[in-house]
Structure formats: structure tokens, C-alpha cells
Amino acid sequence: MSTLAGYFSYAVTIFLLVAGLFIIIARGNLIKKMVGLGIFQTSVYLLYIAPGKLVGGTAPIIAPGFHVYSNPLPHVLILTAIVVGVATLALGLALAVRIHEAYGSIEEDEILEQDNADAGSKERGG
Amino acid sequence: MMVVTVVALARSRNLFAVVVLFGAYSFLMATVLVALDAVDVAMTEAAVGAGISTVLFLGALHLCRSEEAKPAHRPLIPLALASGVGALLVYGSLGLPAFSDPTAPIHTHVAPRYLNEGPKETGVPNVVTAVLASYRGYDTFGETTVVFTAGIGVIALLRRRNKNKAEQS
Known part of the structure; x- marks a missing residue:
């Protein structure tokens, strides 16, 4: 039983990762894809932070009376990852807005249809 | 609770609801991070994930349509692919150390040095x-x-x- 509980955090991480991956692949809407990417990222945060925790420890702020701290290194790495994630998100959403300006749609199917129609008319014209 | 939010996220077609659910999801994730003793990360996640990301999403929604079209085909291939990746990850996670194991490599490498020497050196x-x-x-x-x-x-x-x-x- 204790071994099963020991792997619970990995199970949650893997479920979130699979859900994020599924949203990215299965949904044609570009903004929905960005949400899926966000869920994928948070699952990676959990993957890094969860092993750093020690039961009975406290946050890694040195104070008298405490001897067990959680590992500070993953926290630092994930702080950087969160900020980089928001930068990627902003860039992706800007791309989606630009695509909406050019095609009038943020659905993958409609964009592909328009592209195919353009290529077909060009072939007929030339 | 996080799992329920994510399932609702995947099923909902109204993008405004999706964005609000994503904000709620970020706050839940921040709560989990507090429980895991990562207070700095939780604060950043609450401010950036639930705050700035939601504002960015709402701005993008304002410029685009906020309704998602119905998918043309059944999502069987993505489901199979995602489940396959999940199965591989489960297989990989069996080799990882159990939760809160003080002898795991993550707790015996550089972390003790940071914790012991960090306050003295910086x-x-x-x-x-x-x-x-x-x-x-x-x-x-x-x-x-x-x-x-x-x-x-x-x-x-x-x-x-x-x-x-x-x-x-």
C-alpha cells in the first residue's frame, strides 16, 4: 500500500501530461491548443517539484528550530520555467491573433481549407 | 479536483469558459505547490499562471471568436497516441524513487550543500x-x-x- 501511495504524485503528473497532449493534438482551435500546452507545462512543474518534497520538512527558508527542508534546486528551475512559459504563451497567442487577421478564423480545418482553395485557384490560373 | 477541472476543460467548447477554468486550474496547482513546500513557485504560479496568462487569453479572445467549432472527425487517433505516451510514462515512472524518499539522488547531490552553505556564503x-x-x-x-x-x-x-x-x- 505504501508503495502505491509513493507513486500517486507520478500518476497525477502523467494524467495531466496525457490530458494536455490530447488537447493539443485533438482540438483544432488554436487558443484551445495553447490551453493544452499550459496544462502540459504545469504537469512538468509537478514532475520537478514533487520529488523535492520531504514529509516533515518545511519550505527552504533557513530558520532556527528547523532541520529538514525541501530541495530548493527544482524550485529555482521551475520559477524560470514559469516565466519562460508565459513568454511562449504570449508569442503563441500573438501568432493566433495574427492568423485570425489573415484568415478570419482560428480553426485549423478552415485555415487548411482556405490554403488548399488558394493553391487550387493558383494552379488553374497558371 | 484538478483532474475534474481538466476533464471539463477538454470537453467544453465555449472558449471563455475554458479560459476561466484554466485560471481556476492554475490556482489549484498553486495550492498543490504550497502543500509541496514550494512557496516561491506557488506565488509565481498564482500571479503568472492565474493572473497574467488569463489576461493574455482574454485579450486574444477579444480579438478572435470565442466559440470553438465542432471537430470534423472522432478523436480516436489522438486518444490512442496520448494513451500510448501515458503508458510509456507509467512504465518509466516505475523506475523512479518513491515520493519523499530521503535517500533519493535528488536529496543527496547538491541540495545539502546549498542548504548548509547557502546562508553563510550569500x-x-x-x-x-x-x-x-x-x-x-x-x-x-x-x-x-x-x-x-x-x-x-x-x-x-x-x-x-x-x-x-x-x-x-
Whole structure:
């Protein structure tokens, strides 16, 4: 039983990762894809932070009376990852807005249809 | 609860509801991070994930349509692919150390040195700050570069749009 509980955090991480991956692949809407990417990222945060925790420890702020701290290194790495994630998100959403300006749609199917129609008319014209 | 939110996220077609659910999901994730003793990360996640991301999403929704079209085909292939990746990850996670195992490599490598010598060497009691700003300062430098590049990209993408509009009118 204790071994099963020991792997619970990995199970949650893997479920979130699979859900994020599924949203990215299965949904044609570009903004929905960005949400899926966000869920994928948070699952990676959990993957890094969860092993750093020690039961009975406290946050890694040195104070008298405490001897067990959680590992500070993953926290630092994930702080950087969160900020980089928001930068990627902003860039992706800007791309989606630009695509909406050019095609009038943020659905993958409609964009592909328009592209195919353009290529077909060009072939007929030339 | 997080699992329920994610399932609702995947099923909902109204993008506004999706964005609000994503904000709620970020707050839940921040709560989990507090429970895992990562207070700095939880604060950043609550401010950035639930705050700035939601504002960015709402801004993008304002400029686009907020309703998602019905998918043309059944999502069987993506489901199979995602489940396959999940199965591989489960297989991989069997080789990882159990939760909160003090003898795991993550707790015996550099972490004890940071915890023991960090306050003496940097004078900062918060070890996360000490490592972020002092030991791994180059990471923060690279992060700033990434954010700067992303900012340039966003400006380049959206500025061209305004110029086109001005030419049309």
C-alpha cells in the first residue's frame, strides 16, 4: 500500500501530461491548443517539484528550530520555467491573433481549407 | 479536483469558459505547490499562471471568436497516441524513487550543500532566492533573454497588423 501511495504524485503528473497532449493534438482551435500546452507545462512543474518534497520538512527558508527542508534546486528551475512559459504563451497567442487577421478564423480545418482553395485557384490560373 | 477541472476543460467548447477554468486550474496547482513546500513557485504560479496568462487569453479572445467549432472527425487517433505516451510514462515512472524518499539522488547531490552553505556564503536565509540570484545567476540572464526575444516577436507580429490596417483605410 505504501508503495502505491509513493507513486500517486507520478500518476497525477502523467494524467495531466496525457490530458494536455490530447488537447493539443485533438482540438483544432488554436487558443484551445495553447490551453493544452499550459496544462502540459504545469504537469512538468509537478514532475520537478514533487520529488523535492520531504514529509516533515518545511519550505527552504533557513530558520532556527528547523532541520529538514525541501530541495530548493527544482524550485529555482521551475520559477524560470514559469516565466519562460508565459513568454511562449504570449508569442503563441500573438501568432493566433495574427492568423485570425489573415484568415478570419482560428480553426485549423478552415485555415487548411482556405490554403488548399488558394493553391487550387493558383494552379488553374497558371 | 484538478483532474475534474481538466476533464471539463477538454470537453467544453465555449472558449471563455475554458479560459476561466484554466485560471481556476492554475490556482489549484498553486495550492498543490504550497502543500509541496514550494512557496516561491506557488506565488509565481498564482500571479503568472492565474493572473497574467488569463489576461493574455482574454485579450486574444477579444480579438478572435470565442466559440470553438465542432471537430470534423472522432478523436480516436489522438486518444490512442496520448494513451500510448501515458503508458510509456507509467512504465518509466516505475523506475523512479518513491515520493519523499530521503535517500533519493535528488536529496543527496547538491541540495545539502546549498542548504548548509547557502546562508553563510550569500547572507540570504531564503535558499531559493540565494540559488536563483547567486549560484545560478546565468539561468536568470538566459530567462531575461527569452522574455526579451518573445517581447520583440509579439511587437513584430502585432505592429505589422496595425500598419496594414492603416494602409487599407
